[in-house]
Amino acid sequence: xxxxxxxxxxxxxxxxxxxxxxxxxxxxxxxxxxxxxxxxxxxxxxxxxxxxxxxxxxxxxxxxxxxxxxxxxxxxxxxxxxxxxxxxxxxxxxxxxxxxxxxxxxxxxxxxxxxxxxxxxxxxxxxxxxxxxxxxxxxxxxxxxxxxxxxxxxxxxxxxxxxxxxxxxxxxxxxxxxxxxxxxxxxxxxxxxxxxxxxxxxxxxxxxxxxxxxxxxxxxxxxxxxxxxxx
Amino acid sequence: xxxxxxxxxxxxxxxxxxxxxxxxxxxxxxxxxxxxxxxxxxxxxxxxxxxxxxxxxxxxxxxxxxxxxx
Numbered sequence: 287x288x289x290x291x292x293x294x295x296x297x298x299x300x301x302x303x304x305x306x307x308x309x310x311x312x313x314x315x316x317x318x319x320x321x322x323x324x325x326x327x328x329x330x331x332x333x334x335x336x337x338x339x340x341x342x343x344x345x346x347x348x349x350x351x352x353x354x355x356x357x358x359x360x361x362x363x364x365x366x367x368x369x370x371x372x373x374x375x376x377x378x379x380x381x382x383x384x385x386x387x388x389x390x391x392x393x394x395x396x397x398x399x400x401x402x403x404x405x406x407x408x409x410x411x412x413x414x415x416x417x418x419x420x421x422x423x424x425x426x427x428x429x430x431x432x433x434x435x436x437x438x439x440x441x442x443x444x445x446x447x448x449x450x451x452x453x454x455x456x457x458x459x460x461x462x463x464x465x466x467x468x469x470x471x472x473x474x475x476x477x478x479x480x481x482x483x484x485x486x487x488x489x490x491x492x493x494x495x496x497x498x499x500x501x502x503x504x505x506x507x508x509x510x511x512x513x514x515x516x517x
Numbered sequence: 518x519x520x521x522x523x524x525x526x527x528x529x530x531x532x533x534x535x536x537x538x539x540x541x542x543x544x545x546x547x548x549x550x551x552x553x554x555x556x557x558x559x560x561x562x563x564x565x566x567x568x569x570x571x572x573x574x575x576x577x578x579x580x581x582x583x584x585x586x587x
Binding site: 297299300303304306307310343370371372373391392393394395396398 | 529530533534535536537538539540541542543544545547548549565566567568569571572576579580
């Protein structure tokens with residue numbers, strides 16, 4: 287039986303193309319597609335697809351928070367992240383929220399189907415460029431914190447999620463809608479979270495989120511090991 | 518919005534996604550012609566390599582611009 291797939295990608299031309307690729311492989315059945323993270327969560331709640339292919343840079347709620355929410359509601363669903371960037375904060379951010387695969391948007395996309403198969407069967411997958419880079423970092427011993435950075439370790443997963451959204455400029459009301467929570471509950475998470483990290487304003491919170499790699503996408507910090515630059 | 522951030526956004530959101538879509542189309546061509554016209558494989562592969570070079574430069578330039586913003 288074919289694996290059911292939900293496509294979450296805000297660029298229609300990319301989404302249509304990926305759908306066409308998957309339609310050429312009989313082991314996948316695309317049951318839904320959307321450009322919105324909020325819609326993706328609703329679709330998952332309704333149909334619990336086997337695999338979600340999730341773009342990271344979505345308008346409004348980003349792909350990281352959508353992944354986290356989807357896995358909270360549908361723990362059996364596997365999420366593969368699609369990203370234009372392969373820098374460390376982006377990759378680790380995706381893995382931290384529970385993505386089982388990370389596929390770099392590159393010229394061939396020939397590993398997309400391999401990634402989908404591996405993850406659908408319960409395995410995991412990183413695009414070769416990503417795994418090579420992480421391996422080099424691990425061997426040099428300078429991979430950033432494997433779990434949450436120290437400054438954020440006292441936070442619960444929900445508080446981290448709220449931190450990311452606040453740092454991204456979202457109001458408590460917007461966050462409440464995105465996470466399907468009451469506004470007062472969000473305010474309470476927000477208050478506790480700010481107290482735990484010892485900050486009082488959004489600007490400092492954003493700095494903390496950027497410096498810890500919590501908001502690395504879609505505009506990540508410069509990667510120290512970049513080999514190629516424009517000339 | 519800072520000019521560098523604006524440029525970084527254009528590179529990522531506009532050009533990067535269009536190039537990704539071109540890559541997807543090349544992949545579809547590869548899948549659709551691998552049995553009927555296998556002689557196209559090498560040329561398609563060359564086109565994909567050139568496209569990947571362009572995408573890697575976009576990634577690097579976007580990172581560079583963004584690093585200047587932060």
